[in-house]
Amino acid sequence: xxxxxxxxxxxxxxxxxxxxxxxxxxxxxxxxxxxxxxxxxxxxxxxxxxxxxxxxxxxxxxxxxxxxxxxxxxxxxxxxxxxxxxxxxxxxxxxxxxxxxxxxxxxxxxxxxxxxxxxxxxxxxxxxxxxxxxxxxxxxxxxxxxxxxxxxxxxxxxxxxxxxxxxxxxxxxxxxxxxxxxxxxxxxxxxxxxxxxxxxxxxxxxxxxxxxxxxxxxxxxxxxxxxxxxxxxxxxxxxxxxxxxxxxxxxxxxxxxxxxxxxxxxxxxxxxxxxxxxxxxxxxxxxxxxxxxxxxxxxxxxxxxxxxxxxxxxxxxxxxxxxxxxxxxxxxxxxxxxxxxxxxxxxxxxxxxxxxxxxxxxxxxxxxxxxxxxxxxxxxxxxxxxxxxxxxxxxxxxxxxxxxxxxxxxxxxxxxxxxxxxxxxxxxxxxxxxxxxxxxxxxxxxxxxxxxxxxxxxxxxxxxxxxxxxxxxxxxxxxx
Amino acid sequence: xxxxxxxxxxxxxxxxxxxxxxxxxxxxxxxxxxxxxxxxxxxxxxxxxxxxxxxxxxxxxxxxxxxxxxxxxxxxxxxxxxxxxxxxxxxxxxxxxxxxxxxxxxxxxxxxxxxxxxxxxxxxxxxxxxxxxxxxxxxxxxxxxxxxxxxxxxxxxxxxxxxxxxxxxxxxxxxxxxxxxxxxxxxxxxxxxxxxxxxxxxxxxxxxxxxxxxxxxxxxxxxxxxxxxxxxxxxxxxxxxxxxxxxxxxxxxxxxxxxxxxxxxxxxxxxxxxxxxxxxxxxxxxxxxxxxxxxxxxxxxxxxxxxxxxxxxxxxxxxxxxxxxxxxxxxxxxxxxxxxxxxxxxxxxxxxxxxxxxxxxxxxxxxxxxxxxxxxxxxxxxxxxxxxxxxxxxxxxxxxxxxxxxxxxxxxxxxxxxxxxxxxxxxxxxxxxxxxxxxxxxxxxxxxxxxxxxxxxxxxxxxxxxxxxxxxxxxxxxxx
Numbered sequence: 001x002x003x004x005x006x007x008x009x010x011x012x013x014x015x016x017x018x019x020x021x022x023x024x025x026x027x028x029x030x031x032x033x034x035x036x037x038x039x040x041x042x043x044x045x046x047x048x049x050x051x052x053x054x055x056x057x058x059x060x061x062x063x064x065x066x067x068x069x070x071x072x073x074x075x076x077x078x079x080x081x082x083x084x085x086x087x088x089x090x091x092x093x094x095x096x097x098x099x100x101x102x103x104x105x106x107x108x109x110x111x112x113x114x115x116x117x118x119x120x121x122x123x124x125x126x127x128x129x130x131x132x133x134x135x136x137x138x139x140x141x142x143x144x145x146x147x148x149x150x151x152x153x154x155x156x157x158x159x160x161x162x163x164x165x166x167x168x169x170x171x172x173x174x175x176x177x178x179x180x181x182x183x184x185x186x187x188x189x190x191x192x193x194x195x196x197x198x199x200x201x202x203x204x205x206x207x208x209x210x211x212x213x214x215x216x217x218x219x220x221x222x223x224x225x226x227x228x229x230x231x232x233x234x235x236x237x238x239x240x241x242x243x244x245x246x247x248x249x250x251x252x253x254x255x256x257x258x259x260x261x262x263x264x265x266x267x268x269x270x271x272x273x274x275x276x277x278x279x280x281x282x283x284x285x286x287x288x289x290x291x292x293x294x295x296x297x298x299x300x301x302x303x304x305x306x307x308x309x310x311x312x313x314x315x316x317x318x319x320x321x322x323x324x325x326x327x328x329x330x331x332x333x334x335x336x337x338x339x340x341x342x343x344x345x346x347x348x349x350x351x352x353x354x355x356x357x358x359x360x361x362x363x364x365x366x367x368x369x370x371x372x373x374x375x376x377x378x379x380x381x382x383x384x385x386x387x388x389x390x391x392x393x394x395x396x397x398x399x400x401x402x403x404x405x406x407x408x409x410x411x412x413x414x415x416x417x418x419x420x421x422x423x424x425x426x427x428x429x430x431x432x433x434x435x436x437x438x439x440x441x442x443x444x445x446x447x448x449x450x451x452x453x454x455x456x457x458x459x460x461x462x463x464x465x466x467x468x469x470x471x472x473x474x475x476x477x478x479x480x
Numbered sequence: 481x482x483x484x485x486x487x488x489x490x491x492x493x494x495x496x497x498x499x500x501x502x503x504x505x506x507x508x509x510x511x512x513x514x515x516x517x518x519x520x521x522x523x524x525x526x527x528x529x530x531x532x533x534x535x536x537x538x539x540x541x542x543x544x545x546x547x548x549x550x551x552x553x554x555x556x557x558x559x560x561x562x563x564x565x566x567x568x569x570x571x572x573x574x575x576x577x578x579x580x581x582x583x584x585x586x587x588x589x590x591x592x593x594x595x596x597x598x599x600x601x602x603x604x605x606x607x608x609x610x611x612x613x614x615x616x617x618x619x620x621x622x623x624x625x626x627x628x629x630x631x632x633x634x635x636x637x638x639x640x641x642x643x644x645x646x647x648x649x650x651x652x653x654x655x656x657x658x659x660x661x662x663x664x665x666x667x668x669x670x671x672x673x674x675x676x677x678x679x680x681x682x683x684x685x686x687x688x689x690x691x692x693x694x695x696x697x698x699x700x701x702x703x704x705x706x707x708x709x710x711x712x713x714x715x716x717x718x719x720x721x722x723x724x725x726x727x728x729x730x731x732x733x734x735x736x737x738x739x740x741x742x743x744x745x746x747x748x749x750x751x752x753x754x755x756x757x758x759x760x761x762x763x764x765x766x767x768x769x770x771x772x773x774x775x776x777x778x779x780x781x782x783x784x785x786x787x788x789x790x791x792x793x794x795x796x797x798x799x800x801x802x803x804x805x806x807x808x809x810x811x812x813x814x815x816x817x818x819x820x821x822x823x824x825x826x827x828x829x830x831x832x833x834x835x836x837x838x839x840x841x842x843x844x845x846x847x848x849x850x851x852x853x854x855x856x857x858x859x860x861x862x863x864x865x866x867x868x869x870x871x872x873x874x875x876x877x878x879x880x881x882x883x884x885x886x887x888x889x890x891x892x893x894x895x896x897x898x899x900x901x902x903x904x905x906x907x908x909x910x911x912x913x914x915x916x917x918x919x920x921x922x923x924x925x926x927x928x929x930x931x932x933x934x935x936x937x938x939x940x941x942x943x944x945x946x947x948x949x950x951x952x953x954x955x956x957x958x959x960x
Contacts, residue, residue, distance in 0.1 A: 034604060034607055034608060035607075036553075036554055036600065036603060036604070037558055037561055037603060038554040038556045038557070038558060038591065038600075041554035041555075041556060042554070043551065043552070043553055043554070043600075043604050044551060044552040045551055045608075046549035046550065046551055046619070049549075049550050049551050049552055050549070050550070052552075053550065069526035069529075069530070070526065070529050070530070070533065071523060071524060071525055071526055071529050072523070072524040072529055072532075072624075072642065073516075073523055074516055074518040074521035074522070074523070074640055075521075075555075075593075075624060075626070075640055076518045076521060076640070077518070078517055078518060081517055093584075094583060094584055095583060096581075096582075096583070097579045097581070097582045097583075097591075098579060098580065098581040098582070099577045099578060099579050099580075099593065100578065100579075100580045100581060101576075101577070101578040101580060101590075102576075102577045102578070102628040102639075103574060103575060103576070103577075103628030103629075103630070104573075104574055110581075111518065111577075113555075113579065113593070120516065120518075120523075123516060123517060124514060124516070124523050127514055128514060128525075139526070143624075144552075144555060144623075146555070148582040148583030149583075150583070159582075160554055160555055160556070162552065
């Protein structure tokens with residue numbers, strides 16, 4: 001048993017040895033993805049896709065609770081449509097994939113495979129919004145988008161990825177800003193409560209905003225290796241797109257006005273965030289809310305009379321309260337333990353002849369390998385309690401990791417020293433507000449600005465870089 | 481009230497006057513779709529997309545009950561991959577949209593935007609299937625595909641459409657054929673029980689098979705205007721694709737063998753089928769299972785004391801048992817009646833001061849406009865009963881329409897006469913099995929072969945066209 005377990009574990013590179021290799025090992029060995037001959041694109045396999053389905057289901061429910069409706073726009077954007085908003089096209093044109101031939105004929109106008117759909121939503125809004133009675137429009141869509149990245153990594157950066165993009169249109173700036181912030185809070189709640197990933201809420205600096213946005217809000221998470229990952233963004237557009245697309249509505253006084261717009265998105269990169277926040281050297285560790293299997297039942301000495309029967313009974317009982325599965329295959333228990341650890345199943349339930357004698361089972365939680373003997377009388381409550389403990393334990397560890405790796409620095413030398421001594425992490429430091437200093441800090445220390453956190457702290461009076469009066473505190477880091 | 485109602489109804493062309501115009505009027509006025517500047521592509525609006533979400537949810541559950549898992553393949557297919565199976569590429573190449581430029585650079589190999597994903601699944605199967613233990617693979621994906629059609633119509637034929645495509649791989653031909661037939665039965669059940677659309681199960685003739693398939697099963701429905709619509713297909717590929725893609729597995733005796741494959745799909749064209757099977761001159765009529773709103777509560781004289789309160793109470797009670805909504809807007813009841821008739825809401829619940837006095841409400845079923853007074857004590861049961869009646873009523877009408885429009889013919893003159901006298905419909909006639917006769921019947925009468933029904937009848941001994949011995953009975957028709 002120990003040998004088999006070792007064998008599988010040996011298959012993954014240790015995260016301390018090579019974090020990047022450890023990451024792709026997990027993607028492959030936990031059967032989340034497989035590579036294809038389409039460069040930069042991947043197959044999301046059943047186990048990986050089931051995680052995405054759970055993410056979708058929860059998020060979609062949260063969006064609908066806030067009054068949003070799903071729609072579906074075309075996947076193509078005619079070049080002239082993409083070009084209507086100047087900043088937007090500048091930001092996205094270099095990453096576009098272009099369809100130039102359709103049905104054996106050269107197209108008169110080439111079509112971009114959507115990298116994002118602001119322009120399509122704007123065209124549609126222009127068609128369907130005429131009066132204040134038509135507002136707000138609270139739309140979302142679940143689709144895939146394409147951005148022609150040069151270097152790609154599963155989930156984190158691929159040429160095609162799955163996401164949701166919310167697009168909303170409002171009568172006033174205030175209402176649109178409120179929506180932008182509301183959705184940032186929805187994202188925050190989703191990451192923290194469901195994915196057990198603590199995040200920093202903030203705003204991107206001018207140089208880091210979404211192409212065409214007035215403000216870009218974001219949530220930033222810190223991965224196990226100390227690198228930052230942007231987990232979601234929420235943009236406020238003002239009336240810039242409305243003006244470019246000539247979207248107008250008549251208000252209550254019958255005056256024509258431009259509406260205000262937002263968009264917000266989360267992607268399959270969340271699966272990458274889960275791996276790099278919670279995973280360990282035995283494989284994936286999944287937060288229970290999105291785990292395709294929440295409890296795996298493993299019969300021990302299953303050839304003995306009554307064991308399989310009892311294990312099935314346990315699984316049937318658990319199926320009523322969570323996503324439970326039994327593995328009654330002919331593989332050894334040791335093989336199964338390693339297999340479901342690799343797949344990150346939060347709770348393992350073992351049951352053998354001795355347990356049956358004692359009317360008990362063994363529950364092992366994936367994240368800390370803690371073993372608990374539980375009376376079968378309290379099976380359901382015990383497993384649900386353990387699932388809650390896994391979520392809480394994951395969140396605490398992740399928060400502890402982030403706090404341990406967050407350094408307060410007053411000048412660039414301190415940044416360099418902190419990173420050298422403690423490894424990569426978030427740097428909190430004051431900033432004068434100039435792009436020049438942003439660039440210089442990055443050049444000198446390797447960390448770029450991640451966000452201006454909504455929760456500001458006054459660390460000192462002066463900019464970490466130029467020493468001039470500081471305007472705000474920034475989070476800095478190396479980013480995925 | 482009557483005037484307003486008339487006004488909205490006037491907005492749709494009568495189906496007897498111009499069926500095609502009636503159809504697109506419904507698509508637009510019921511707010512299912514909107515056109516875009518992307519030729520042949522459409523926006524699916526919230527009300528239309530909500531129907532699709534309901535279709536997805538039911539079908540997805542049926543697939544999972546049969547052991548299928550969802551995955552996600554890339555949307556691009558490199559040209560060399562598409563070309564691996566000769567018949568397949570011949571069938572699809574003329575309809576492909578090609579990406580030739582990515583990230584400002586000409587691609588070395590152009591990429592087709594998937595028209596269907598057999599080739600991608602095959603490549604993946606080759607990577608992950610090695611032993612009989614890896615079989616069967618029962619996969620499905622919910623994505624959009626692109627086929628460069630010349631003439632397009634909302635839902636029925638568009639350059640991009642949404643669908644599910646199931647792809648399965650099996651150790652034996654028998655098992656694959658069983659799967660192909662099983663999924664045809666799942667589709668049949670879905671159409672008949674949930675969409676209330678009666679279908680004929682059959683097999684396509686040689687000339688009408690899917691590109692690369694050994695057998696193509698299908699279900700054919702008859703629309704209100706007597707034209708046929710293919711509602712779903714299920715293909716058996718034998719081991720043709722496996723050989724072309726060199727997919728092999730070692731069987732229990734350690735011999736290398738080729739697996740056998742299937743694929744099956746249903747698309748957003750089902751929404752077109754719903755419109756043209758159940759719709760009428762007042763608009764859409766939705767089968768309850770997929771209706772975004774199953775019961776609309778409309779307060780009458782809502783300014784009077786207690787009416788709105790009671791109507792809200794009724795709606796809250798109904799929300800617990802079905803998808804219910806109240807319209808408490810300032811529009812008149814007459815406007816609301818017309819609006820929700822247009823949108824095809826199966827059940828309308830009216831409640832006014834007199835009803836409240838009598839502890840009752842009025843239930844009107846959309847499909848036959850029947851009015852029933854119901855005690856509020858039995859509200860929930862009454863509405864659920866009515867929803868069931870709507871489904872049954874829709875199915876019966878559709879079946880009656882199909883039967884009335886199904887003509888048994890013994891020669892091409894009889895076909896011409898039947899169509900002239902009774903309008904378009906299904907023709908049942910014997911066939912010798914030759915493609916020549918298929919073509920000739922179409923040329924002479926306008927109806928093409930729809931399918932060789934699984935339920936055969938012996939109408940005569942000779943082919944409807946050449947008079948030689950008949951091999952089977954065919955359904956013929958004009959098709960969408």
